[in-house]
Amino acid sequence: xxxxxxxxxxxxxxxxxLAAPQPVEWLEVISDNYxxxxxxxxxxxxxxRANYPMxxxxxxxxIGAINGLDKDYLRNLKxxxxxxxxxxxxxxxxxxxxxxxxxxxxxxxxxxxxAVQVVKRNVEQAQEVLQRxxxxxxxxxxxxxxxxxxxxxxxxxxVCQATGCxxxxxxxxxxxSAFNHGFSPASFIGGVPIDSVKQFHLAxxxxxxxxLIDTHDHLVCNDVWDLYRxxxxxxxxxxxxxxxxxxxxxxxxxxxxxxxxxxxANDVLNSKIAV
Amino acid sequence: MNLKDLQTNFQHVLLDAECIDAGWVxxxxxxxxSQDRLGIYHNAYRMRLIDxxxxxxEHTAIYLGDDWFHQLAAAYxxxxxxxxxxxxxxxxxxxxxxxxxxxDDKEVSELALMxxxxxxxxxxxxxxxxTHDDLQHLAAVESGGIRLQPVSTLSISTQRFNALxxxxxxxxxxxxxxxxxxxxxxxxxxxRKGHSPHYRSLAKIESAAIxxxxxxDTLEVIGAALEQDxxxxxxxxxxxxxxxxxxxxxxxxxxxxxxxxDARLSVQ
Numbered sequence: 001x002x003x004x005x006x007x008x009x010x011x012x013x014x015x016x017x018l019a020a021p022q023p024v025e026w027l028e029v030i031s032d033n034y035x036x037x038x039x040x041x042x043x044x045x046x047x048x049r050a051n052y053p054m055x056x057x058x059x060x061x062x063i064g065a066i067n068g069l070d071k072d073y074l075r076n077l078k079x080x081x082x083x084x085x086x087x088x089x090x091x092x093x094x095x096x097x098x099x100x101x102x103x104x105x106x107x108x109x110x111x112x113x114x115a116v117q118v119v120k121r122n123v124e125q126a127q128e129v130l131q132r133x134x135x136x137x138x139x140x141x142x143x144x145x146x147x148x149x150x151x152x153x154x155x156x157x158x159v160c161q162a163t164g165c166x167x168x169x170x171x172x173x174x175x176x177s178a179f180n181h182g183f184s185p186a187s188f189i190g191g192v193p194i195d196s197v198k199q200f201h202l203a204x205x206x207x208x209x210x211x212l213i214d215t216h217d218h219l220v221c222n223d224v225w226d227l228y229r230x231x232x233x234x235x236x237x238x239x240x241x242x243x244x245x246x247x248x249x250x251x252x253x254x255x256x257x258x259x260x261x262x263x264x265a266n267d268v269l270n271s272k273i274a275v
Numbered sequence: 276m277n278l279k280d281l282q283t284n285f286q287h288v289l290l291d292a293e294c295i296d297a298g299w300v301x302x303x304x305x306x307x308x309s310q311d312r313l314g315i316y317h318n319a320y321r322m323r324l325i326d327x328x329x330x331x332x333e334h335t336a337i338y339l340g341d342d343w344f345h346q347l348a349a350a351y352x353x354x355x356x357x358x359x360x361x362x363x364x365x366x367x368x369x370x371x372x373x374x375x376x377x378x379d380d381k382e383v384s385e386l387a388l389m390x391x392x393x394x395x396x397x398x399x400x401x402x403x404x405x406t407h408d409d410l411q412h413l414a415a416v417e418s419g420g421i422r423l424q425p426v427s428t429l430s431i432s433t434q435r436f437n438a439l440x441x442x443x444x445x446x447x448x449x450x451x452x453x454x455x456x457x458x459x460x461x462x463x464x465x466x467r468k469g470h471s472p473h474y475r476s477l478a479k480i481e482s483a484a485i486x487x488x489x490x491x492d493t494l495e496v497i498g499a500a501l502e503q504d505x506x507x508x509x510x511x512x513x514x515x516x517x518x519x520x521x522x523x524x525x526x527x528x529x530x531x532x533x534x535x536x537d538a539r540l541s542v543q
Contacts, residue, residue, distance in 0.1 A: 038401035
């Protein structure tokens with residue numbers, strides 16, 4: 001089954017999606033933005049959902065937190081999941097806070113077997129509530145831990161094997177982390193289990209010379225497009241979207257960028273078939 | 276170091292005012308030092324929460340100006356850790372914080388409270404709004420006294436300064452008036468109509484009437500209480516006018532005990 005190409009739904013584009021059909025096969029919504037009691041956010045969500053399949057993407061599950069998952073959060077996430085019946089539900093392979101505090105950031109995990117077991121425990125809890133497989137995204141990072149026992153892609157592989165969860169590969173995050181930590185992005189792409197990848201994210205970042213920041217406020221750069229080609233060569237067709245969270249342009253500009261992803265995918269996959 | 280100690284330690288680094296280095300971060304031979312790398316997270320934590328305060332308290336920020344607001348927001352972030360999954364709720368205690376920090380400028384906290392309540396009304400729980408026909412139907416069938424129920428987004432706050440006029444001027448991109456203490460306090464009603472948060476000032480009698488509605492009294496009891504408290508007012512006429520306006524403003528919801536909700540939803 002194929003789902004095509006999508007965009008992240010942003011408030012700036014509500015009217016575009018309500019006014020006329022737009023050339024996207026699905027929309028990704030930030031789950032946390034709609035875990036509210038009522039009002040315009042949920043009204044817009046319901047109206048747009050009537051015309052577009054959706055996937056849910058969260059930022060606050062804190063799947064790697066040692067304290068375990070917040071039951072209220074899971075309950076609210078489940079309610080949203082029942083409301084919009086998404087194609088799949090994703091969050092990030094990270095932690096966002098412990099001991100009742102929330103750092104509101106996607107903090108990296110150490111790549112250890114202990115962390116795999118914590119993630120396994122938490123994923124099983126989430127999947128029990130959601131009654132579906134969870135999809136986890138690799139985060140961009142700026143630190144690595146001395147205690148890490150494996151590479152990030154080996155850690156992803158261990159998590160997939162331990163939990164059965166699927167992966168949202170953020171191509172930009174791979175590029176950003178590879179630059180910041182000095183590993184090969186091709187090794188990352190080559191090290192992830194092929195059958196586990198459910199979705200790709202494409203996004204822009206900020207280049208600060210000696211480090212990259214994952215800002216999602218720029219166009220996708222050429223290096224990330226090249227990495228996308230490598231990912232397509234390895235994983236074949238995977239539902240792909242452009243993720244823009246800041247400096248959000250008119251919808252037509254994002255659609256143009258999404259067309260670029262379509263063209264690249266067609267080129268790569270057609271040449272792969274020819275070979 | 277196990278995962279619990281690492282996460283606890285990392286969180287301490289982020290919450291401390293100064294970003295210090297940590298022995299558990301890998302050192303790099305090129306690029307940023309480990310401390311500078313931690314500094315990215317340390318700075319992002321603060322910027323993200325200050326941005327949320329700027330977004331929630333937009334009118335307050337304009338009134339104070341960028342520098343002063345940023346200084347107060349940074350102090351709030353340092354002294355108030357987030358315990359919310361919904362980052363939008365982070366600034367809940369900011370009006371009280373401003374009242375403490377700016378004890379001689381109490382209009383600022385009143386302005387901030389308006390910002391906060393209007394934002395909360397925006398995505399507050401939906402209510403089934405009572406119409407004029409609903410009330411007529413209720414009056415025809417209800418024998419034990421009619422009780423009204425406010426919509427769930429309704430709130431009232433009391434102002435001692437002209438914060439309402441300041442907020443309104445800022446909202447209209449106009450120069451705000453000079454702050455002044457009011458000769459007597461006014462109550463401000465805030466609620467959501469349709470998708471939009473609304474606000475207006477309340478006369479004393481209307482504020483008293485809404486408080487009685489919120490406490491669950493019947494219309495008969497409310498009328499009697501108003502006649503006692505406002506002996507110089509033609510309460511019967513005034514109450515009728517208020518009821519009419521409440522229905523037009525959509526501040527009354529259909530109480531579950533007064534309506535067949537399923538039947539109502541099925542005809543909408």
